[in-house]
Amino acid sequence: MKTIRLDTKLADEAVQILGVKNRTEVVHVALCEIVALKKLRSLMTKHAGKLSFEG
Numbered sequence: 001m002k003t004i005r006l007d008t009k010l011a012d013e014a015v016q017i018l019g020v021k022n023r024t025e026v027v028h029v030a031l032c033e034i035v036a037l038k039k040l041r042s043l044m045t046k047h048a049g050k051l052s053f054e055g
Contacts, residue, residue, distance in 0.1 A: 006023060014026040 004027070006027075008023075011023045011026055014030070015021075015023060018026060018029055020026055020029060
């Protein structure tokens with residue numbers, strides 16, 4: 001287990017907003033969201049202008 005410094009007020013606000021049990025879960029959820037967002041942005045950049053939609 002590692003110790004990290006957090007803005008406790010911000011972390012506690014995130015606990016409430018995300019509906020998780022504790023600060024550890026907040027960090028886990030936040031890291032998962034950041035990784036997913038970066039992957040999505042990478043895919044969007046890679047395929048920008050290459051997809052066609054019919055509708």
